[in-house]
Amino acid sequence: MGDILRMIVVLSALCGLSGFALSYLKMVTAPGIEEQVLTYVQGPAIHKVFTGLDNNPIADRKAFSLPDGREVRVFPARRGGLLVGVAIEDKGKGYGGAVGVMVGFNVADDTLAGIGTTDLKETPGLGMRIAEPAFTGQFIGKPLPVALKAQGGGIDAVSGATISSAGAVTAVNNAAAVYKALKAEILKTWGK
Amino acid sequence: MSVMHEFTKGLWQDLPPFRLVLGLCPTLAVTSSANNGLGMGAAVIFVLVLSNMLISMVRGIIPKKVRIACFIVIAASLVVAVELLMQAYAYPLYQQLGIFVPLIVVNCIILARAEAFAAKNGVAASVADGLGIGLGFTLSLTFLGSLREILGNGTWFGIPIMWEGFEPFRIMVQAPGAFICLGLILAGMNVINVWQARRKGLREPDPVGCSGCGCCSLDKKD
Numbered sequence: 001m002g003d004i005l006r007m008i009v010v011l012s013a014l015c016g017l018s019g020f021a022l023s024y025l026k027m028v029t030a031p032g033i034e035e036q037v038l039t040y041v042q043g044p045a046i047h048k049v050f051t052g053l054d055n056n057p058i059a060d061r062k063a064f065s066l067p068d069g070r071e072v073r074v075f076p077a078r079r080g081g082l083l084v085g086v087a088i089e090d091k092g093k094g095y096g097g098a099v100g101v102m103v104g105f106n107v108a109d110d111t112l113a114g115i116g117t118t119d120l121k122e123t124p125g126l127g128m129r130i131a132e133p134a135f136t137g138q139f140i141g142k143p144l145p146v147a148l149k150a151q152g153g154g155i156d157a158v159s160g161a162t163i164s165s166a167g168a169v170t171a172v173n174n175a176a177a178v179y180k181a182l183k184a185e186i187l188k189t190w191g192k
Numbered sequence: 193m194s195v196m197h198e199f200t201k202g203l204w205q206d207l208p209p210f211r212l213v214l215g216l217c218p219t220l221a222v223t224s225s226a227n228n229g230l231g232m233g234a235a236v237i238f239v240l241v242l243s244n245m246l247i248s249m250v251r252g253i254i255p256k257k258v259r260i261a262c263f264i265v266i267a268a269s270l271v272v273a274v275e276l277l278m279q280a281y282a283y284p285l286y287q288q289l290g291i292f293v294p295l296i297v298v299n300c301i302i303l304a305r306a307e308a309f310a311a312k313n314g315v316a317a318s319v320a321d322g323l324g325i326g327l328g329f330t331l332s333l334t335f336l337g338s339l340r341e342i343l344g345n346g347t348w349f350g351i352p353i354m355w356e357g358f359e360p361f362r363i364m365v366q367a368p369g370a371f372i373c374l375g376l377i378l379a380g381m382n383v384i385n386v387w388q389a390r391r392k393g394l395r396e397p398d399p400v401g402c403s404g405c406g407c408c409s410l411d412k413k414d
Contacts, residue, residue: 007255014250014262018269025273032280040283 042075042102045116046087049104050077057087062189064182072178076190077104083190085113088178092170096121099130099167103175107187114140115172127164135165144176195320202324208301209332209374210381215301218292219333220370226349229337231285232292233330235278237323239270239296240305244322247310263306264297271297301329339373340364
């Protein structure tokens with residue numbers, strides 16, 4: 001009996017201690033990780049969408065709150081001192097998890113400036129191909145909302161990866177909804 | 193058995209991937225470049241030294257029946273720690289190594305050293321053992337990674353070093369190249385060991401295999 005008690009106490013104490021140590025470490029590293037993800041994942045995605053910018057969208061980012069209470073980060077893109085577009089990241093349900101897409105919008109005519117994938121866990125060789133320019137390039141200049149050709153829209157799905165393609169389209173439309181809800185506020189903040 | 197001996201044995205005699213033939217999964221999978229091998233090795237050194245140290249410190253209070261569970265808890269916590277630190281300070285490396293960082297938990301080197309060494313020896317000797325084995329693992333991975341990167345990509349740590357017009361062997365940076373290189377290295381190490389033993393007039397050592405590890409009794413001949 002004493003043996004079992006000792007095993008339970010030692011193992012529980014060890015697990016408890018590890019849990020505390022790890023949650024502390026997670027708290028300490030959280031800001032660093034966020035910074036790194038912005039630099040290495042979202043930054044390149046934004047620069048794929050908008051080229052030749054003269055500001056740093058990552059540094060100039062701002063969090064807006066939606067009417068439903070959700071907070072979203074918006075990345076402004078400026079050329080020649082003027083706000084040409086904004087980038088918003090959103091997710092859609094893919095095949096291997098959420099498909100994260102950074103969506104760029106032209107503020108002048110509310111069309112898409114382009115998209116860049118951020119978070120993909122799709123099948124290599126099939127779903128992963130939605131990150132290639134052959135797929136992402138189709139979004140450039142499209143009016144909102146977008147839809148796959150099968151649904152009567154103008155986006156060709158990657159063959160063999162309909163679910164992943166639909167996930168990307170959903171993510172774009174989610175981001176578009178956020179953009180529409182925030183547009184007045186965005187223009188007020190960064191206008192001109 | 194001095195502390196120095198515990199440290200140096202990991203560098204040749206018990207060299208993890210090539211002599212003990214342990215931890216082959218990350219050895220084969222992440223060594224497509226020298227940089228990846230070095231990064232993976234550094235993560236393993238961190239986990240191995242700390243897990244050996246902690247296990248050696250608590251070895252007196254851990255009941256025998258739950259020792260494996262305790263070792264796994266310690267190793268798993270350290271691996272999550274290294275994963276968080278890598279994400280916070282070396283994100284490109286984290287993107288490269290991907291799933292193989294969390295998989296350090298089940299890397300048999302960690303558990304083998306915990307069970308075979310740290311659970312029976314003092315703190316200083318265990319740290320030296322972890323450092324030696326970890327360093328040996330890192331050097332092996334960096335060597336294998338260098339070989340594959342130079343032949344398969346014409347670069348070393350990202351710097352082009354081959355002559356103009358060199359056509360890289362693409363297969364070397366893909367999975368089959370890992371097996372080819374590993375096989376050639378194992379063969380080379382056997383040749384060197386046999387040659388050394390002959391020169392010293394000793395019995396020729398057994399080829400690499402089960403006998404090197406000592407974790408189980410599979411190699412014991414009745």
